[in-house]
Amino acid sequence: MYSWQKIFQEVKKYRRELVLGHIFAVIATLISIPTPLFLPLLVDEVLLNKPGIFIETYQKFFGTGNPVTYTLTALIIVLIMRFLFFVFNALQSKIFTKISKSVTYKIRENLLNHLKDVSMSEFETVGSGAIASKLITDINTIDDFIGKTVSRLIISVLTIIGVAVVLILINWKLGLLIVFLNPVVIYFTTVVGRKIGKLKGIENKAIEKFQERLTETLDLFWQIRASNREKSFVQSVLETAKEVKETSIEFGWKSDAAGRLSMLVFLSGYEMFRAVSILFVAYSDLTIGLMLAIFGYLWVMMTPVQELLSIQYAFHSGEAALRRINEILKMKKEPKYPHILNPFKNRQTCSVRLKDVYFSYDGENYVLQEINITAEEGKKIAIVGASGSGKTTLAHIMVGFYPVDRGDVLYDNISVKEIGLDVVRENVFLVLQSPMMFNDTVRFNLTLGKNIPENRIWEALEIAQMKDVVEGLPQKLDTLIGKNGIRLSGGQKQRLAIARMILQNPKIVILDESTSALDTHTEYKLFKALQKYLEKRTTIIIAHRLSTVQQADYIYVLDRGRVVEEGTHQELMEREGIYNQFMKKHFMR
Numbered sequence: 183m184y185s186w187q188k189i190f191q192e193v194k195k196y197r198r199e200l201v202l203g204h205i206f207a208v209i210a211t212l213i214s215i216p217t218p219l220f221l222p223l224l225v226d227e228v229l230l231n232k233p234g235i236f237i238e239t240y241q242k243f244f245g246t247g248n249p250v251t252y253t254l255t256a257l258i259i260v261l262i263m264r265f266l267f268f269v270f271n272a273l274q275s276k277i278f279t280k281i282s283k284s285v286t287y288k289i290r291e292n293l294l295n296h297l298k299d300v301s302m303s304e305f306e307t308v309g310s311g312a313i314a315s316k317l318i319t320d321i322n323t324i325d326d327f328i329g330k331t332v333s334r335l336i337i338s339v340l341t342i343i344g345v346a347v348v349l350i351l352i353n354w355k356l357g358l359l360i361v362f363l364n365p366v367v368i369y370f371t372t373v374v375g376r377k378i379g380k381l382k383g384i385e386n387k388a389i390e391k392f393q394e395r396l397t398e399t400l401d402l403f404w405q406i407r408a409s410n411r412e413k414s415f416v417q418s419v420l421e422t423a424k425e426v427k428e429t430s431i432e433f434g435w436k437s438d439a440a441g442r443l444s445m446l447v448f449l450s451g452y453e454m455f456r457a458v459s460i461l462f463v464a465y466s467d468l469t470i471g472l473m474l475a476i477f478g479y480l481w482v483m484m485t486p487v488q489e490l491l492s493i494q495y496a497f498h499s500g501e502a503a504l505r506r507i508n509e510i511l512k513m514k515k516e517p518k519y520p521h522i523l524n525p526f527k528n529r530q531t532c533s534v535r536l537k538d539v540y541f542s543y544d545g546e547n548y549v550l551q552e553i554n555i556t557a558e559e560g561k562k563i564a565i566v567g568a569s570g571s572g573k574t575t576l577a578h579i580m581v582g583f584y585p586v587d588r589g590d591v592l593y594d595n596i597s598v599k600e601i602g603l604d605v606v607r608e609n610v611f612l613v614l615q616s617p618m619m620f621n622d623t624v625r626f627n628l629t630l631g632k633n634i635p636e637n638r639i640w641e642a643l644e645i646a647q648m649k650d651v652v653e654g655l656p657q658k659l660d661t662l663i664g665k666n667g668i669r670l671s672g673g674q675k676q677r678l679a680i681a682r683m684i685l686q687n688p689k690i691v692i693l694d695e696s697t698s699a700l701d702t703h704t705e706y707k708l709f710k711a712l713q714k715y716l717e718k719r720t721t722i723i724i725a726h727r728l729s730t731v732q733q734a735d736y737i738y739v740l741d742r743g744r745v746v747e748e749g750t751h752q753e754l755m756e757r758e759g760i761y762n763q764f765m766k767k768h769f770m771r
């Protein structure tokens with residue numbers, strides 16, 4: 183979990199940069215502190231004709247001068263100092279920005295690394311829109327705080343202390359007054375800041391809802407248009423947008439007003455101070471020049487005070503964002519099994535077995551019960567059953583998308599708990615009914631970024647009956663296929679997924695209605711071409727078509743999460759049970 187402490191441990195890793203940045207910042211501050219002193223000094227020394235430190239120093243170096251040379255010299259010194267102030271400030275800003283952005287990147291990296299291992303059920307519950315929003319909006323809120331704090335906290339405090347010291351030196355009574363005034367302003371903003379932080383949390387939550395609704399609507403835009411429901415969907419996105427508007431207005435004006443109110447408190451103190459200073463000139467030995475210098479210092483103090491105020495607000499907003507990004511870290515990871523045995527090593531294929539498997543999505547209602555299924559080494563088994571009987575769930579369990587509640591999944595009689603899920607997925611390939619496609623080229627969708635020779639890609643396409651289609655595309659393998667492969671037909675996407683599986687060269691293949699969108703003729707040609715490829719690999723086929731099921735060596739029939747019949751096609755047809763009826767009723771195509 184992230185806490186401020188953990189974040190600042192990250193910041194501390196940039197010790198060298200922090201030190202250098204602060205050296206530049208201190209130099210900039212040291213330059214800025216005497217700057218306001220020069221011109222006001224001339225009021226006393228030149229205008230009121232009371233030569234002091236400035237004129238004395240001038241005369242030591244340049245001899246006697248006149249009001250023009252004194253003023254010009256002071257002006258040039260001030261301008262040079264302001265320029266140097268700018269240079270050192272720019273340098274420190276570069277260093278601090280780099281630190282804060284690197285820390286934010288690290289947080290994003292950690293969150294993404296956690297997400298990589300999160301269990302499927304957690305992922306489904308939280309949803310991609312909410313996750314994206316936390317990774318973007320909330321991290322930006324935290325970034326704002328880190329950026330401000332790393333670069334300004336120390337230096338602002340130092341500036342205030344420095345100015346306070348100078349003020350005490352000029353006139354200790356006035357100096358002490360200002361020192362006591364600052365904590366009042368800071369206490370006041372802490373109280374207000376907490377409230378503002380809560381509002382930022384509410385605003386970010388509203389942005390998350392908006393982002394979730396928007397992403398879903400855009401992703402399902404085709405479906406929405408086909409159902410002629412654009413109006414109501416846009417309306418529902420607009421409602422969340424309205425919430426963003428309202429919460430942003432609330433945060434926007436209140437945080438602005440809070441900032442201004444804090445400033446008002448500060449400025450009231452400032453005005454009181456000026457009044458007191460005038461009285462000091464009138465009734466004590468404070469000169470007009472020093473009074474003007476004190477006024478100048480109060481302005482110098484304004485920037486760091488303002489910065490401390492904004493750090494306060496950013497802190498409270500960041501607190502809310504921190505809680506929200508921790509929700510990602512709270513998402514449970516999928517079990518990490520050790521790599522004790524590897525049944526796939528130096529083997530062409532191996533057997534698959536589900537032993538007395540029970541599974542539920544919600545921890546209560548079993549979707550699969552008492553499942554005992556075996557696919558012997560190199561054999562082809564088929565799983566058939568009505569819609570909702572649990573076939574896809576079964577396939578997902580085989581590759582460990584969901585851990586079983588009871589029982590075990592075994593490869594070559596070795597439990598996945600001893601193999602490791604990554605090793606299983608490296609060797610067992612699940613081809614989905616609606617395969618996911620990237621908005622990228624055909625080549626990328628086939629190789630997923632791996633370096634695979636062109637001739638192997640074409641061979642795979644040939645087996646998958648996609649060679650002619652890809653050859654007909656304008657840029658062949660380099661043609662972009664659009665978001666989720668929108669420029670391809672359902673059957674073409676399924677064939678690309680088969681080619682993707684071939685290129686992965688798995689040892690076990692699971693086909694979950696992976697050819698359901700193909701016409702019977704193409705499907706027949708595809709399985710014929712695949713025959714040789716699948717011959718040496720244990721294959722599990724979830725299918726509805728008789729032609730596909732018939733090829734299997736053994737068939738399991740699922741009904742409401744249980745295996746109700748099993749045997750060869752011949753045996754099951756003779757039995758005249760569910761399978762027989764099933765085949766006759768739905769799938770004799």
Ligand SMILES: Nc1ncnc2c1ncn2[C@@H]1O[C@H](COP(=O)(O)OP(=O)(O)OP(=O)(O)O)[C@@H](O)[C@H]1O
Nearest residue numbers: 306543544549567568569570571572573574575576
């Ligand atoms: N991610 C999920 N979360 C909760 N319940 C789910 C989830 N996926 C499926 N289910 C439920 O599990 C049951 C089995 O679904 P499954 O998709 O495994 O059936 P299927 O036999 O593959 O159906 P079809 O032939 O229609 O694809 C269904 O009742 C479904 O509502």
